[in-house]
Amino acid sequence: MNQEARKPMTRAIVIGANSSIAQSIIEQLLADSTVEQLIAISRKKTPDLLSKFGSKLRWICCDYSEEAIKEVCGNLNASEKDFSHVFICNGLLHTEQITPEKRLEDIGAEKLQAILHTNTIVPMLWLANLAPLLKSKVDCSVAVFSARVGSIEDNRSGGWYAYRASKSALNMLIKTTSIEFSRRAPNVKLIAFHPGTTDTQLSKPFQRNVPEDKLFTPKFVARSLLEIMENLDRESGAEFLDWAGKPISW
């Protein structure tokens, strides 16, 4: 029997599916014959992926408002079950109006709110609304994209107030959810995942001082994450893991 024949079937949901890392996850999952179904959710569809992998891939557009997230999860709950993998990839570091803060004078309520909304509130709304859908007899691994800079212990260089705080808060929400899931949905394993500095639109303005061998491709990070998810310790609670599968202190 080959290795793929022994692997259980994969049914996956990828949220924030237009992230460069998410796109690589989708491509790699869809190239794997053990993947039965993939639901991609984003603000806009990616026609390229749809034309290449149409039959296994279902794309749902969502504006990430609370009502829209509830509606998407309610509809999925009525028709789908036994998901084995969930990826929540949303994250925002900068926009035309927002640059990560270097000093206290850069703090602004609107900027803080925008970053906290995308990085903390949106992923948590997905986790909360997906809960009834994820509880099943099938092991389910949920990777929520965090960042090492969200580690309170590891904060040595300061700055990036909003982004750091949004990922620290996200980590707390993930850990708290995992405690509730241990009673309500013990088949679900949660990880807060740090992809490492990856060559995407999010990191573009901050790549100058990153050594070449520390700037990862989305393809590499996607492959690493999929491997990590194959080998998780399902008995421990939520974990904060980097791209190499190494724990990061919360």
Ligand SMILES: NC(=O)c1ccc[n+]([C@@H]2O[C@H](COP(=O)([O-])OP(=O)(O)OC[C@H]3O[C@@H](n4cnc5c(N)ncnc54)[C@H](OP(=O)(O)O)[C@@H]3O)[C@@H](O)[C@H]2O)c1
């Ligand atoms: N790249 C890095 O070096 C790095 C390092 C550490 C952590 N991360 C984390 O990795 C994750 C993936 O990032 P990436 O590098 O692949 O970035 P990316 O290509 O810029 O993707 C951005 C992601 O954020 C979502 N997003 C952007 N603006 C949003 C908004 N206003 N409301 C809701 N969602 C919004 C997008 O959703 P749509 O699909 O709907 O467009 C997409 O999923 C993020 O959580 C990021 O914080 C990245």
